[in-house]
Amino acid sequence: MEIYKIAIPLIFSRLGDMTASLIYFSFAGHFIVDSLDSASFALASISFITVIGIGFFSPTLIKIAGSNDLNTNNIKSEITISLRLSILFGVLIICIIFFVHKIALTPITNLTNTEDIQALLLISLSIPAIYLQVTIFNFFNGVQKTHYEVIYTWTFNICLTSACIVLINTNSAITLPDFILIYSCLRCAFATLALFYFNSKIHLYINNSQKSIQIPKEQYLKYIARGLPMALCFGGESFLFFILSFISKNLGENNLSAYQASLHFISIIYMISIGIGNATGLIAARHFTRRDLGSLKKTYIQGLKSGLLTLAPFLLASVLWKENISMTYTSDSTIRKLIETNTLYSIPFLTFEFVYVLTRTILRSMDDFWAPTLLTILTLNTFGIALCAILLNFYRNIHSIFITLTICSFILMLTMFWRLTFLLKIHSSQPIGKL
DSSP, X not given: OHHHHHHHHHHHHHHHHHHHHHHHHHHHHHHOGGGHHHHHHHHHHHHHHHHXXXXXXXXXXXXXXXXXXXXXXXXXXXXXXXXHHHHHHHHHHXXXXXXXXXHOSSOSSTTOOHHHHHHHHHHHTTHHHHHHHHHHXXXXXXXXXXXXXXXXXXXXXXXXXXXXXXXXXXXXXXXXHHHHXXXXXXHHHHHHHHHHHHHHHGGGTSTXXXXXXXXXXXXXXXHHHHHXXXXXXXHHHHHHHHHHXXXXXXXXXXHHHHHHHHHHHHHHHHHHHHHHHHHHHHXXXXXXXXXXXXXXXXXXXXXXXHHHHHHHHHHHHHHHTHHHHHHHHOSOHHHHHHHHHHHHHHHHHHHHHHHHHHHHHHHHHTTOOHHHHHHHIIIIIIIIHHHHHHHHXXXXXXXHHHHHHHHXXXXXXXXXXXXXXXXXXXXXXXXXXXX
16 A cells, blocks of 8 residues: 555654654653753753744645656755755754853743753754754655655664763763753764765756756745744644643642653654654645545545554553553653553544544645644644643643643544545535636
């Protein structure tokens, strides 16, 4: 099946990215336990910034996947702009965090401290590299060379693991700043290598790829305007998790660490949803370009079946082996108990979230960006935060957070499905030439 052919490498790539953060979290949780909250804060913050970038650059992936001819100035401009903006935006983020670090001689709020800001500054050095990685593999994934990203992510994990082993065996007093700096340097080194490899392969797909083309400023503005809705959509989704990390931090000792570990684990399973969703969206983009709505519907149904079938054993394993899962993150017994209960609450959330993600990628392949964005923001950032506050008034426990996530994902699943049904009816009723 074509979906699995594309989805399996994408899943392994996403799992590779999550494994990198798992190595990061696990190392801090076992060897820098006193700084685990700061490590968790830095990881949560950088994950939020990364997700916004993934959303912002995602239209390029769809555009390349749906293109019938890569040798056009439009596609060449698209690739050039995405690469330039990935570095520019990454550097801007570093500058902003550096400025915050400079003025944070005293805590800005009760929610952060100088150790948190220092950890965030050091890990932010990896943002240009991460954005560059996203844009490079948007191209390779768009032309269905998905195995390149698999090799990249897992080679990075091997190197990061090796660095952790060296640190453990050579330094008994490992500090969080030292570890984060090593992590960021590895990110930058790998992104540089990926850029060299990209430059050596691009000529296989685009003629005269090394020839510079004039790109007017208007095209940069159009690119930003096109990427904005999905950046807001992904950011709105991630912003809820970001806010919930602050809420969990105020619920009491160990709650932030338990929340971040639980969220990381369900994010690993969530990568299956992302992989199958993106694979289905890439195929659907070609069908929509050809205005073949029948094949698009068939692809959507195949994606649903494939995803639910793939998710089932992982969800079952989450229930049966929750103790082993919690042990992976920390040896603290209190945090482990919280992680295990959160894992059980997350089973329905992951099911609803898969259907939501898959439907959203189909909408994205149909050039529908703003409606999913508005629905996501209204559901998560308005209703979700309000619902969480209400539940915490009655049940002041971290588990209220995961109940909120389940309810929100169920609502999003229904609204995205309604939106897809609505658009398919509209496009089916229009003459081919007007689609």
